[in-house]
Amino acid sequence: xxxxxxxxxxxxxxxxxxxxxxxxxxxxxxxxxxxxxxxxxxxxxxxxxxxxxxxxxxxxxxxxxxxxxxxxxxxxxxxxxxxxxxxxxxxxxxxxxxxxxxxxxxxxxxxxxxx
Amino acid sequence: xxxxxxxxxxxxxxxxxxxxxxxxxxxxxxxxxxxxxxxxxxxxxxxxxxxxxxxxxxxxxxxxxxxxxxxxxxxxxxxxxxxxxxxxxxxxxxxxxxxxxxxxxxxxxxxxxxxx
Numbered sequence: 259x260x261x262x263x264x265x266x267x268x269x270x271x272x273x274x275x276x277x278x279x280x281x282x283x284x285x286x287x288x289x290x291x292x293x294x295x296x297x298x299x300x301x302x303x304x305x306x307x308x309x310x311x312x313x314x315x316x317x318x319x320x321x322x323x324x325x326x327x328x329x330x331x332x333x334x335x336x337x338x339x340x341x342x343x344x345x346x347x348x349x350x351x352x353x354x355x356x357x358x359x360x361x362x363x364x365x366x367x368x369x370x371x372x373x
Numbered sequence: 374x375x376x377x378x379x380x381x382x383x384x385x386x387x388x389x390x391x392x393x394x395x396x397x398x399x400x401x402x403x404x405x406x407x408x409x410x411x412x413x414x415x416x417x418x419x420x421x422x423x424x425x426x427x428x429x430x431x432x433x434x435x436x437x438x439x440x441x442x443x444x445x446x447x448x449x450x451x452x453x454x455x456x457x458x459x460x461x462x463x464x465x466x467x468x469x470x471x472x473x474x475x476x477x478x479x480x481x482x483x484x485x486x487x488x489x
Contacts, residue, residue, distance in 0.1 A: 291475030301461060303480035305375070310475060349416065353475045358429035359467060360406065361478060363416035 260285045262350050262364035269369050271340045278325070279335040279367045281350030290353055292333040293361065294324070297347040306348075309333055340371045376400065377481035379464050385487045391452040394484045396464030398445055404428065404467045405447040406478055407439055411460035422447055423469075454488045461485050 261284040271277040283292065294306040309317045309324045317324040325334040337344055347368050351361040376399035386392055398405050407419040409432075418431035422441035433439075436454075441447040451458060462485075465478040 289475075293477070295480070300482075301485065302375075302482045303463060303465075305477055305479055308475075308477055351416075358421065359404065359476055359478065360418040360421060360429050360431055361408075361416075362418070365415055 260352050260362045262352050262362055264350055264364035264367050266367045269367055271371055273371055273373050274339055276338045277340055279348050281333045283331050283352050293351040294335045295349045342371050345371045375479040377466050377479055379481035379484050383485050387489055388454055390454050394449040394462055396447045398466030399479055402466035402468050405441055406465040407449050408463040409460045456488050459488045
């Protein structure tokens, strides 16, 4: 069964600095997808970035990039030039290997950006 | 705004009661997923519907049921509610949901359920 591990319960970063949120995963399926979602205090889940297991390049979306290291089974989220609005919970998720689209989530990392 | 809508935003009810949560997927999306987020269990997949038919089932209790209607909106019915059912319930949607290609799921704002 798949598992997503986020070992950082909380992270602090100063505004304008970069921060890396860790995510490791476990799967025996050669084809999989990894996602990052942001959950602000208001509660909604916002899709940030996606990485496919066969993608040759690391995914990037604006200030978000994914440091994908397949051999190490890690998919860390890098946020560059942090902003106060980046303060939120961040969840790493993986598509289930049963062939269905359901997502398996990690426990999340709470990021606090200070001025 | 993801394009997925959920109503109501908040729901307060008593133990033993029944409630219905409603979700409208993004325009063009055929799959609807329901997830539960609670403090002790984290985010868990409950059930998926694709074009009106149940597609995948997760950790959904027997007291819970869902359906997807011809207009593709979905309802999650929770009955005989217990204190432990208090959680944030999310609906998500994706374009397809039945093939091998991985699809991005877009989440609605959630319904926060409090059972007293």
